[in-house]
Amino acid sequence: MDELLLRELTPAVIGVLARRGVDFATAEDAVQEALIQATETWPDQQPADPKGWLVTVAWRKFLDAHRSDASRRDREQRVAVEPPPGPTEAADDTLQLFFLCAHPSLSPASAVALTLRAVGGLTTRQIAQAYLVPDATMAQRISRAKRTVRDVRFSEPGDLATVLRVLYLIFNEGYTGDVDLAAEAIRLTRQLASMTDDPDDTETAGLLALMLLHHARRPARTRRDGSLVPLAEQDRSRWNTSLIAEGVAVLQTALARDRLGEFQAQAAIAALHADAPRAEETDWPQIVGWYDELLRLTESPVVALNRAVAIGEADGPAAGLAALAKVDPGVPRHTAASAYLHEKAGDIATAARLYADAARCAPNLAERHHLTRQAARISQALRG
């Protein structure tokens, strides 16, 4: 049985019920029950019209749960008034669902959970496992999220930027458990890109390009023991060249429309890395140029830090350290960047101390191990 098909149909079916006047939370519950029934009966016989089957069963589940005469009369009136949805309406429904699940009244974690559930079609268990919380906790998180957006009209126009932020979050959290969240984020972003026809929107394509270009590197990013390989040391022959080609093509089409945004700028940097057959051939001056654009667009201290490191590569470590001196020292990885540039500048005693300091305040184990190894490597060289 095609689990991916079920996930792809989920938002469209919710959308059909929503157009018939069913409130979002109730529609989502009804569709969940229909999906459960599908996983039970489809392996024996998959229906010829899977979407029609899901709509019929979800509608029946809804009726079974809401049998009062008054509401039935209301429903019958609403159904009589709504024309049956054609293919374009189905796309609009899914787009509306994206907006609803990314509504600004939701916290980022709630928006992520609700999007994965209602648009992604993942089960509560799959989402719980991906975020390492118990099933019951995630179920509650999703219920609360649905209550939070209870009063938002289904057809209320939404801000694409909020949806893109949620999809970026899903992608950046990476991949744990049975569901590959990065792949899911790409699938949802592709779906979104195919549905939006806003002529002013280039950032959806920018985000898709960014995801594809980073995803392309994943085969080279982890060793067999699970530890992370820094970009400069990755075996580039393991990078997925078709994902890179697609990412570059999507990015170039977006850039040609001359409405630069932060995702396009980030994607451009990733594309320049992807373009270098070896780390030594990286076009750092162009990368610095893109960091300048990104800084102009975001004024983010994290961007300023990454820019300083890029300047260190393009113009030498002294220039990099000078740029770093202007970055807020409280930015994460500031000490690690300083350690790296000090070593390149030849001040290895300071570099060893800074790497050890950076390891202590590393936000995750992979970075801590990497930084500890650098400190040890230099200390050994100093002793030897």
Next chain:
Amino acid sequence: MAKYLLLKHYRGAPDAVNNVPMDQWTPQEIEDHVQYMNDFAARLETTGEYVDSQALSPEGTFARYDGEGRPPVTDGPFAETKDLIAGWMVIDVDTYERALELAGELSAAPGAGGNPIHEWLELRPFLSAPPTVTE
């Protein structure tokens, strides 16, 4: 969302405000204390913030390798001066401020006289998973 550990200490944390040892409470006070902890966990489950909680026996030992072919060496029972963890709760919250707020709530669990203990709880952030986008 970020995960935090809330650690309860039998010993080793600074003295609580309401510092009467549990064996000097009334049975009802003990029951009320346990009920408060259970209610707290249940509430966190409904807010979607609960991950785990465990209570630890006060008995235990330190253990270490003693060389090839030899059994591990133990060093116990724990010295009276040693820091001793009583148990923990793992929460998954949006902000540090929320983690702090919840630590404060848990610290208000009732003790002797039915009054809040104002127990010192240790609050520790988990190290996270590495992000996908690194440059």
